[in-house]
Amino acid sequence: xxxxxxxxxxxxxxxxxxxxxxxxxxxxxxxxxxxxxxxxxxxxxxxxxxxxxxxxxxxxxxxxxxxxxxxxxxxxxxxxxxxxxxxxxxxxxxxxxxxxxxxxxxxxxxxxxxxxxxxxxxxxxxxxxxxxxxxxxxxxxxxxxxxxxxxxxxxxxxxxxxxxxxxxxxxxxxxxxxxxxxxxxxxxxxxxxxxxxxxxxxxxxxxxxxxxxxxxxxxxxx
Numbered sequence: 628x629x630x631x632x633x634x635x636x637x638x639x640x641x642x643x644x645x646x647x648x649x650x651x652x653x654x655x656x657x658x659x660x661x662x663x664x665x666x667x668x669x670x671x672x673x674x675x676x677x678x679x680x681x682x683x684x685x686x687x688x689x690x691x692x693x694x695x696x697x698x699x700x701x702x703x704x705x706x707x708x709x710x711x712x713x714x715x716x717x718x719x720x721x722x723x724x725x726x727x728x729x730x731x732x733x734x735x736x737x738x739x740x741x742x743x744x745x746x747x748x749x750x751x752x753x754x755x756x757x758x759x760x761x762x763x764x765x766x767x768x769x770x771x772x773x774x775x776x777x778x779x780x781x782x783x784x785x786x787x788x789x790x791x792x793x794x795x796x797x798x799x800x801x802x803x804x805x806x807x808x809x810x811x812x813x814x815x816x817x818x819x820x821x822x823x824x825x826x827x828x829x830x831x832x833x834x835x836x837x838x839x840x841x842x843x844x845x846x847x848x849x
Contacts, residue, residue, distance in 0.1 A: 644731075653687075656729055695736075
């Protein structure tokens with residue numbers, strides 16, 4: 628099932644949301660994050676979300692803080708997403724595509740429901756995320772040269788035609804989400820005040836990462 632492109636009014640954003648804590652998973656506004664849902668509590672979360680606006684938040688656990696009664700400590704900033712497509716597998720898993728809507732700050736932890744975590748979300752600092760017309764200023768030649776070195780260092784194959792054809796804002800969003808940055812780096816990209824700040828930070832991370840890579844393994848960016 629697939630939902631059409633959709634963007635809410637600020638006044639309609641949900642005050643209380645379910646959150647899916649997942650280390651290393653970054654969702655950004657207008658980005659698309661595929662999820663393979665199989666744990667019973669998160670299957671329940673998806674089913675509840677589908678029945679109530681199709682939205683929930685992605686957020687990273689914060690290993691630097693002490694865990695609480697509800698589980699690992701969380702970073703204070705996450706991103707609200709809307710289920711834009713989903714399908715069920717024969718073995719009961721849900722394959723979900725979550726499209727980023729707007730970042731939020733955790734204002735309050737709420738009691739869990741059906742085993743999954745919930746928070747009260749504050750969107751006030753991130754209302755600019757709802758403006759799809761904002762574009763970063765991007766030196767494409769510098770970025771592509773840096774990406775080539777970064778991908779070589781990290782053994783990533785890339786579809787360069789697709790990279791060159793992707794508009795600047797979506798390219799920054801996609802690269803920030805899929806490149807194998809450390810969780811703290813991904814959190815910093817999420818919390819960047821603007822997409823221009825995110826573009827500048829991404830370029831810096833790529834240039835730094837071009838000087839090293841994993842000892843083994845590999846990946847593919849399509």
